[in-house]
Amino acid sequence: MAKKSELLPGTLDMLILKTLTRAPLHGYGIAQSIKRLSDDVLTVEEGSLYPALQRLLLQGWVKAEWKKTETNRRARYYTLTPAGRKQLGEELSQFEVMIAAIGRVLQDA
Amino acid sequence: MAKKSELLPGTLDMLILKTLTRAPLHGYGIAQSIKRLSDDVLTVEEGSLYPALQRLLLQGWVKAEWKKTETNRRARYYTLTPAGRKQLGEELSQFEVMIAAIGRVLQDA
């Protein structure tokens, strides 16, 4: 049996970066935001999220800062960098090109 | 450096199955068809294609038959099975749900 993924592989980084264009957020909040905006269709598991955030940090696309949440918890807030914004733009247009291409293949006749 | 995929991962089986709804085809022809219909955006590498076809055979979603091509070469023609047609339907609707969800996340504000 094929394991049903909670995400379309290859789209996670883009979703995270996009989420951070709205406001800096901690990891848990990013996952919540994606889940909520997608009406529970997209669920980002912790084992996908945190490695992804490490990747993004390493690439310099986000930066992180420890802060207190409104509820007084310690959390790591991620902010989009200019390089991250540029990267997001590229991923978005690449994604649109791909989706359009897939659409053409899926068209009838 | 991130390797740029020629496909949106997770969509290959769907693309192959869809291609076979038009007519039975050999592997090389499937790749050609996807490439052409997508205006060269989607390129299915051999190392992706043939393993994918093996998976589909194993799942019973396609069946294969050795034949001669129009140009007199020996080639393996793949045909969609009823189970494959059903599978394609499920993958298509799942895909649409995902794309719609991603679209919501990518919307501004």
Add this chain to the structure above:
DNA sequence: GCCAATATATAGATTGACTATGGATAGATT
């Protein structure tokens, strides 16, 4: 004779997302 295009296939590497686990704290409930 040689080369490009057609045709199949596997081995091995890489990537990305998953499961499973470990930790810690706040706030509410019992």
Add this chain to the structure above:
DNA sequence: AATCTATCCATAGTCAATCTATATATTGGC
């Protein structure tokens, strides 16, 4: 006080899918 739920971070190990690279073989054109 103890326990539970939700919030929060992170890593190790696994698995599946795609990629690169390679091997083989045939047809047709130059």
